[in-house]
Amino acid sequence: xxxxxxRPGHVQIRVLDLDEAIKHYVDLLGLIETDRDAQGxxxxxxxxxxxxFSVVLREADTAGMDFMGFKCISEDVVDARxxxxxxxxxxxxxxxxxxxxxxxxxxxxxxxxxxxFELFATKEQPGKWGVGExxxxxxxxxxxxxxxxxxxxxxxxxxxxxxxxxLFRDVLGFDLAEQxxxxxxxxxxxxxxxxxxxxxxxxxxxxxxxxxxxxxxFLETWExxxxxxxxxxxxxxxxxxxxxxxxxxxxxxxxxxxxxPPVTWDVDQLGKAIFYHDRVLNERFLSVLT
Ligand SMILES: [Fe+2]
Numbered sequence: 001x002x003x004x005x006x007r008p009g010h011v012q013i014r015v016l017d018l019d020e021a022i023k024h025y026v027d028l029l030g031l032i033e034t035d036r037d038a039q040g041x042x043x044x045x046x047x048x049x050x051x052x053f054s055v056v057l058r059e060a061d062t063a064g065m066d067f068m069g070f071k072c073i074s075e076d077v078v079d080a081r082x083x084x085x086x087x088x089x090x091x092x093x094x095x096x097x098x099x100x101x102x103x104x105x106x107x108x109x110x111x112x113x114x115x116x117f118e119l120f121a122t123k124e125q126p127g128k129w130g131v132g133e134x135x136x137x138x139x140x141x142x143x144x145x146x147x148x149x150x151x152x153x154x155x156x157x158x159x160x161x162x163x164x165x166x167l168f169r170d171v172l173g174f175d176l177a178e179q180x181x182x183x184x185x186x187x188x189x190x191x192x193x194x195x196x197x198x199x200x201x202x203x204x205x206x207x208x209x210x211x212x213x214x215x216x217x218f219l220e221t222w223e224x225x226x227x228x229x230x231x232x233x234x235x236x237x238x239x240x241x242x243x244x245x246x247x248x249x250x251x252x253x254x255x256x257x258x259x260x261p262p263v264t265w266d267v268d269q270l271g272k273a274i275f276y277h278d279r280v281l282n283e284r285f286l287s288v289l290t
Contacts, residue, residue, distance in 0.1 A: 114209020
């Protein structure tokens with residue numbers, strides 16, 4: 001069994017208005033600003049994250065995801081996966097240490113889905129914000145808004161789901177934890193994990209490559225989800241749907257071991273799979289993509 005990729009490490013997101021985006025991610029979600037660089041990019045993290053950053057905001061003319069990075073257990077793992085990515089037929093780019101502030105070298109590649117991903121093993125570790133690693137308090141005071149704890153996963157829309165699964169499973173060592181299939185067996189959604197989490201990255205079949213649906217952040221309890229939704233209303237922020245459970249992944253509360261067979265949903269149950277209580281998909285969830 002191939003292991004060595006630990007978790008989603010970062011996502012670089014293009015935003016149309018940096019100041020508005022900072023209000024959203026810092027004041028509303030409660031992420032912590034940890035740096036800015038010469039390009040004007042802003043670096044953020046959830047307070048429980050040990051690494052320096054997990055979100056990078058870049059102002060641009062179009063919104064979307066520049067790339068998602070996975071953290072590997074060692075530089076040797078990065079090198080080994082790089083060779084296998086080349087053998088798989090991926091174009092691979094070497095990004096030097098320091099291109100992202102406080103991050104070591106990265107290996108970037110494009111998946112058949114059309115999305116750019118990166119592998120890296122080294123990032124500065126200032127520790128959990130406000131509590132540190134020595135005799136830590138339960139939680140830090142002064143966290144804003146939703147008090148998002150950590151970057152959890154991305155949902156991406158794109159092409160070539162089969163080939164993308166081959167790459168993530170055979171080259172990178174992810175497992176297929178959950179899937180949605182049509183009556184003829186075509187997989188139209190796939191939830192992949194490199195860990196015990198229900199998913200670290202998920203893909204929905206889409207005619208256009210490289211589209212971004214969302215990046216998600218972990219909240220500890222249902223109470224904190226309710227409070228987050230309250231804050232969305234207080235700030236008149238647009239919302240796809242109020243607090244609900246997904247059928248898929250038991251609402252992200254499921255866990256995965258490598259010997260678990262994938263959980264399968266029939267496509268005619270998609271409404272329930274996405275919104276377990278409403279049991280129908282709404283237009284906003286389906287159509288708001290960048
Ligand atoms: Fe999600």
